[in-house]
Amino acid sequence: MTEQEKALRVLRDKIDTIDQEIQVLLNKRAECAQEVAEVKESFEGKQDAVFYRPEREAQVLRRVMERNQGPLPAKEVARLFREIMSVCLALEKPMRVAFLGPEGTFTQQAAFKHFGHSAVSAPMNVLDDVFREVEAGAANYGVVPIENSTEGMATHTLDLFRRHNVQICGELELRIHQHLLVAKNETATPITKIYAHQESFAQCRSWLESHYPDAKHIAVSSNAQGAKRVMSEVGAAAIAGDMAQDLYDLDIIERNIEDLPDNTTRFLVLGKQHVGPSGDDKTSLLLAAHNKPGALYTLLEPFHRHGISLTRIETRPAGQGAWSYLFYIDFEGHCDDDNVKLVITELEQQSTELKLLGSYPKAVI
């Protein structure tokens, strides 16, 4: 055995011992999670027990990141713990998570990022079905896009919050890389048409104008839908991400064609439960104001007075005659906090409609 082989042998033996210890600890952790499930069932009832606790998961992940000493980066360790919690939760109860399908959309990628890969993902044909599936209890949770750093609000998603009774249980961000994809071995064929979701066309507008000014744009219900179509079409390309490229076995013409280098989408997690405070939370509200001068000021002033920071405000037509509006407001804090309770009580008097969409932990990973 050479000196190098001897040194490697020692280190590999060390790794084997550590792996064994990790494995024992992982199973110990899983046993605890199973016991947690029994406690939840005995106190909340077998049917009503709520197994997934977003506030607790956010606290676990934040602590992992805070105490991390390296050399592994904190985000990467958190990602591993995300998966550990996912398998532990699946032992308690596998979570069925609805998303806009087919398989391979950014929303599916977001669902796995948030719930880990032990979640069972349930593809829906349209966004409305994601809300409906959660509202009906057919899916435990749903994941929907809410805003993109290049293109702004996903207004269709906002409008669906008014029509459905669901709670926001969480949020996450996903860096979006768009690729131009064609069927296997078709990279040399000229492209005459491009399939993509409307949102993706918008995120790649300048790149497409300069590289494919004459190609016909065909809007489809999701990027994965477009990717699936080009599998069997010659002269057609799709804009989609890594997951769709891999799943539908497409060739890449060009990677990362998004116009802005930080292209990121924020997603919301839909559920039916009230999420307790995690210590660093956001709350979302939908408000309608009286149509009179100063209406918006009246709605925003209480936040200022009670020292609450707004993180987003969005205006949408109320759909009840021209020029009446709904406001979607996100702010820091939890609806169980005293100052938030006071603001909500005041707003109930000032507004014609108030819907608390949920309080949830700020995105951790």
Ligand SMILES: C=C(O[C@@H]1C=C(C(=O)O)C=C[C@H]1O)C(=O)O
């Ligand atoms: C174990 C629990 O249940 C689930 C699993 C968790 C975990 O593995 O750490 C955390 C929260 C819950 O989603 C718990 O509520 O503590």
